Amino acid sequence: MQPDFGWMKRLQQILGQKHRRNLHAIYVLHPTFGLKAAILTLQWFVDNVVWNKVVYADRLLQLFRYVPREQLTIPDFVFQHDLEVNGGKGVRVDHRTKYVY
Structure with missing residues (x-):
């Protein structure tokens, strides 16, 4: 949006x-x-x-360089969009904790 x-x-x-x-x-x-x-x-x-x-x-991993993942509440649709846009290159997501690494 x-x-x-x-x-x-x-x-x-x-x-x-x-x-x-x-x-x-x-x-x-x-x-x-x-x-x-x-x-x-x-x-x-x-x-x-x-x-x-x-x-x-441009991607969640870049954002996490500035702000630690633990300090953010990120909706599921943002994770989904990030995977669609960036193709999951070098990204792994733990869907239980929504942790991206």
Whole structure:
């Protein structure tokens, strides 16, 4: 699912100045070209403090390099999509624990 421009602008407003300064990163999993273009456009028109902190992860294993798997709750459909998109290359999933390694 891809958020619209309104959602991304509301996110920036919700964060406020204090949180924007302390924000380390926003992780985007399975980004589409359209979403990357939208974020790039937002950097030009809206305060880019937040949008410069976007980190793209094309697969779950890339995301787990930044955030430990144990700290995330990931829905089943995300695991399924990751396997469909990336073909499970070098990925093994324990379906009982949803642990990817």
